[in-house]
Amino acid sequence: MRIWYRNLDVTVIAAWIVLVLFGLIAIYSTTHGPKAEFLLDSVRQNFDRQLLWVGISLVAATVIFLLPVRFYQNAAFPAYILCLVLLVAALMFGPSINGARSWLRFGGVGLQVSELAKVGTVLAVAQLLASRRAQKAPLRFGFLVVLLILIPASIIVLQNDTGTALVFLALIPLMLFWSGFPFATVVLIVSPAVAGYLALVFRPAAFVFSLLVTVWLFLQTRERYIAAFAFLLTAGTTALISLVLPRVLSEYQIARILSFTNPEAEEYRYTVGFHLVQSKAAIGSGGLTGKGFMQGTQTQGDYIPEQSTDFVFSVIGEEFGFVGSLIVLLVFSYLLIRIIAAGVQMKHPFGVMAAAGASGIFLVHLFVNVGMATGILPVIGIPLPFLSYGGSALLANTMMLAVVLNLYMRRDDLSIYGY
Amino acid sequence: MFEYKFRFRVYAGLVIAIIGVLVLRLVWLQIVDSRAYTGESRSNALREVRALPARGVIYDRSGVLMVDNQLRYSVTLTARYFDPQNVSLLASLLNVPDSLVVDRYQRARDWNSFRPSVAFTDLSLDAIGRVEENRYRLPGVGFQISQRRRYLTEANAWHALGYVREIAGNELESRRQSGYRQGDMIGKAGLERTYEEYLRGELGAEFKLVNKLGREFKSFREGDEDVDPVSGYDLHLTLDSKVQALAESLFVNKRGAAIALDPADGGIIAFVSEPSADPRLFSSSVAGSTWVALQTADDKPLFNRATMSGMPPGSTWKPFMSLVGLQKGIITEHTRYQCRGRYVLGNRAFRDFNSVAHGSINVERAIEHSCNSFFFNLMMQLDIDEFKYWATEFGFGQELPVDIGEQQPGLIPDSAYYNRTYPSGWTSGYTINLGIGQGNMTVTPMQLARYVAAIANGGWLHAPHFVDRVVHPETGETIPIDLDPSRRVPIEPRHFETVRNGMSRVVEFTSGRGARIDGIRAGGKTGTAQAPGDAEDHSLFIMFAPLEDPKIAIAVLVENGGQGGRQAAPIAGLIAEQYLKGELSAWSKTRVSYVMTLKSE
Structure with missing residues (x-):
């Protein structure tokens, strides 16, 4: 009899351990440093709570490893429905935390349902695309994928948690890309977002990008209409942002949006740019090797808001410097590529899509979070997977990773239902 | 099965690009x-x-500590971290009105939101304790310990020492470069101001890590980069605190000034301008009403009469005239003049005091009896520009090189002055009064003191000064005082001898008897300066003692005190006695009480 866990990818588990350890170290530093005596008890216990959540996540992962592949395929849609119900419940009954109604309380434990909804949605999309019919009607299924993602995303928007909703939106082109959609279509979907970003940061680049996308799409598809549409979409977004936006929005709102490109400016640095100025100061002053564990002046002085959650990367950048940050990024890149490689090796749409969803979500989180902390993206409040303080996110991300690992470990079972 | 491999490559490329x-x-x-x-x-x-370094302390001539420092406690506000909702909490803890807290908060914010600025000073330990207990509820509130001046002797010497005060608005701006910050003390007048850079010391710095709420939580690099403050230099004065205290007490109920110099080097032994202020008033923040009262009082306590008050020297001028006459050869010590009690010039008669005729009289006797006719006669033979030259030689008509404050140069007229003032012409009748120290001339008490010191020491004009040396309390480093060089009035010493003898007779036999010191011979000269209008004349007296080897030279002015002998002479005598003997005899003590009853009219 073959040992059931013989295909378990321990390198991924090692990567998970490294990331979680970095997170715990950073959280410890923010809660047990020299400033600890001035912290509220509830904040000081953050480290212990996170430790508890690591334990819970480990238990959940173990349970996930024990369940067969079929369970996940069967459970995908019910889990998705359950997630929607929980999201609505949180919207209606949940407490408002930081202006968002995305939490539910079970006894003494708070759960951020939108984090769990990511797992449910990824599984549901994977299960949908695992159907044989998906290959035959890509457009119809593509539409269904978008719908599956948009429903929880809209509830989350209603919950006033735009950051998390954006992650769901970013999932759309990723999932379509892996579902076999023409690559050109995926590029078409992504292009306005890129054009919009460039228009904010450096307008000429947006026009260049618009032209490049148009030419590239034309060369790919040889369809004049698609190329023209792409041009309309990208150039239109650029024009909208650079011409219409200033007329519609007040100067202050524009400033707010633009503040991330120049947070140090006198008019932003103590207001909308405060997070960014402090975060950049923390990371930049870390230098090559950092100021040392519990030695970061920015971290210990509480200058960076949300430094154990959304801005945990600043702590690592400051106290462990470029070396520490690089280790985190390299481990992440290994994890992301390894997950997707595992997915591809499964040779089954359910496995590929689950892996693609997991890797995609981690990638979006990583890019947006570190991009925000280093000041190349606007401040969008989403956590850094595995590192940020927050039990729900840690649990959800670990579960998603565990599901992919489990599917990979039991990929031989999958193949029976595959092609 | 579609091209997973292609998609894998694209995706992996994306991951690497993003992470890149x-x-x-x-x-x-x-x-x-x-x-x-x-x-x-x-x-x-x-x-x-x-x-903050300890401000240098001030010693008197014999090493008695006159001024040192006392700790004072302040509360600071860091505007950015201070929650305006805590205004009333803080106000109640400090026992001040809410509006004051709001005002200080706004000032702190206007200056720099991120730095603590001193908001409330001179708090009691009680108040500090109350704030400390509630500090956890008061982010942005901190403490600072600073120092204030403490005055240890009975001498006020307010016009000499000046005072320190919290640095204010525009001066703060101009001094910011030198490290002054809101709430810092700075010397505002007198020696405190002149020697500010020595007294202040060098600022030290401690580097602390502060959190977002402005709370220090750790020292930076275990204090490796901290710099200790360096205490300021101490001033060792030439003032004698006992003589100073006595001199001040003698001016009770009087307006006037007294300056005592060491004729050997110009060191100032006592420096009085009364009325003045109590320096203790200024050691903490001065109430606005106190300022207004001091500034608007009729007797002008902030006005430094010793260096600022100009008046004709009266008969104290006669030794000067004698010296010039002797040196110029207009008279010799034996030249006799026939005094008839008046001097007739044209159809005007210039009278002696009470029209007393002194008969045949030489220069010594002319000084002794303050004979006007003698000096009218002398003046008639002296060119006005010559007069101006010699007065300038004695330091009149110009500011003196003193190490404090503002001065009046006084006025010594010359022919150009008379041409300007009387364009239609003038005669010697206009200038003859200058010979007895009246008319169009003014001198300050300080100038008189330096002049009598020069008579006492045979013609040396020294720069009057308060500070003997500036010494660092820890290193003992002594900074020499940069004084203007002394110079000598080009008059032969024997003429000074003659004049001193005349002046000793004044104290011995005539108008200066009030200044007599038991067992010590002294020289002096009374003067009566005409005050404007119907007011009582100003009482003047210049003096030196002992006659044989002068150790002290004194000029005293009592405004509206009548004749020089009445009020000014006893004050000068008591000052000299205190200085020369170190104490007053029993008899002199009763005279102190008597002098204290005399008033400026």
Whole structure:
């Protein structure tokens, strides 16, 4: 009899351990440093709570490893429905935390349902695309994928948690890309977002990008209409942002949006740019090797808001410097590529899509979070997977990773239902 | 089965591209531009807590500590971290009105939101304790310990010492470069101001890490970069605190000035301008009403009469006239003049005091009896420009090189002055009064003191000064005082001898008897300066003692005190006795009580 866990990818588990350890170290530093005596008890216990959540996540992962592949395929849609119900419940009954109604309380434990909804949605999309019919009607299924993602995303928007909703939106082109959609279509979907970003940061680049996308799409598809549409979409977004936006929005709102490109400016640095100025100061002053564990002046002085959650990367950048940050990024890149490689090796749409969803979500989180902390993206409040303080996110991300690992470990079972 | 391999490559490429962008960004932030962000984070979290040095203390001539420092406690506000909702809490803890807290909060914010600025000073330990207990509820509130001046002797010497005061608005701006901050004390007048840079010392710095709420939580690099403050230099004065205290007490109910100099070097032994203020008033923040009262009082306590009050010297001028006459050869010590009690010039008669005729009289006797006719006669033979030259030689008509405050140069007229003032012409009748120290001339008490010191020491004009040496309390380093060089009036010593003899007769036999000191011979000269209008004349007296080897030279002015002998002479005599003997005889003590009953009319 073959040992059931013989295909378990321990390198991924090692990567998970490294990331979680970095997170715990950073959280410890923010809660047990020299400033600890001035912290509220509830904040000081953050480290212990996170430790508890690591334990819970480990238990959940173990349970996930024990369940067969079929369970996940069967459970995908019910889990998705359950997630929607929980999201609505949180919207209606949940407490408002930081202006968002995305939490539910079970006894003494708070759960951020939108984090769990990511797992449910990824599984549901994977299960949908695992159907044989998906290959035959890509457009119809593509539409269904978008719908599956948009429903929880809209509830989350209603919950006033735009950051998390954006992650769901970013999932759309990723999932379509892996579902076999023409690559050109995926590029078409992504292009306005890129054009919009460039228009904010450096307008000429947006026009260049618009032209490049148009030419590239034309060369790919040889369809004049698609190329023209792409041009309309990208150039239109650029024009909208650079011409219409200033007329519609007040100067202050524009400033707010633009503040991330120049947070140090006198008019932003103590207001909308405060997070960014402090975060950049923390990371930049870390230098090559950092100021040392519990030695970061920015971290210990509480200058960076949300430094154990959304801005945990600043702590690592400051106290462990470029070396520490690089280790985190390299481990992440290994994890992301390894997950997707595992997915591809499964040779089954359910496995590929689950892996693609997991890797995609981690990638979006990583890019947006570190991009925000280093000041190349606007401040969008989403956590850094595995590192940020927050039990729900840690649990959800670990579960998603565990599901992919489990599917990979039991990929031989999958193949029976595959092609 | 579609091209997973292609998609895998595209996706892996995307992952690597994104992470590559992030790594490049980190290279930029943490390696290329790290220095800038290090600065940013330091300016954030690193607070330079200024360690204030102990201000130099002040000793008198015999090493008696006159002024030192006392700790005072202040509360600081860091505007950014202070929650305006705590205004009333803080106000109630400090026992001040809410509006004051609001005002201080706004001032702190206007200056710098991120730095603590001193908001309330001179708090009691009780108040500090109350705030400390509630500090956890009061982010942005801190403490500072500073110092205030403490005056230890009975001498006020307010016009000499000046005072220190919290640095104010525009001066703060101009001195910011030198490290002054809101709430710092600075010498505002007198010696405190002149020697500010020595007294102040060098600021130290402690580097603390502060959190977002402005709370210090740790010292930076275990204090490796801290700099200890260096105490200020101490001033060792030439003032004698006992003589000073006595001199001040003698001016009770009087307006006037007294200056005592050491004729050997110009060191100021006593420096009185009364009325004055109590320096203790200024050691903490001065109430606005106190200021207004001091500034508007009729007897002008802030006005430094010793250096600012100009008046004709009256008969104290006669030794000067004698010296010039002797040196110029207009008279010799034996030249006799026939005094008939008046001097007739044209159809005008210039009278002696009470029209007393002194008969045949030489220069010594002319000084002794303050014979006007003698000096009218002398003046008639002296060219007005010559007069001006010699007065200038004695330091009149110009500001003196003193190490404090403002001065009046006084006025010594010359022919150009008379041409200007009387364009239609003038005669010697206009200038003859100058011979007895009246008319169009003014001198200050300080100038008189230096002049009588020169008579006492045979013609040496020294720069009057308060500070003998500036010494560092820890290193003992002594900074020499940069005085203007002394110069000598070009008059032969024997003429000074003659004049001193005349002046000794004044104290011995005539108008200066009130200044007599038991067992010590002295020289002096009374003067009566005409006050404007119907007011009582100003009482003047110049004096030196002992006659044989003068150790002290004194000029005394009592405004509206009548004739020089009445009020000014006893004051000068008592000052000299205190200085020369170190104490007053029983008899002199009763005279002190008597002098204290005399008034400026």
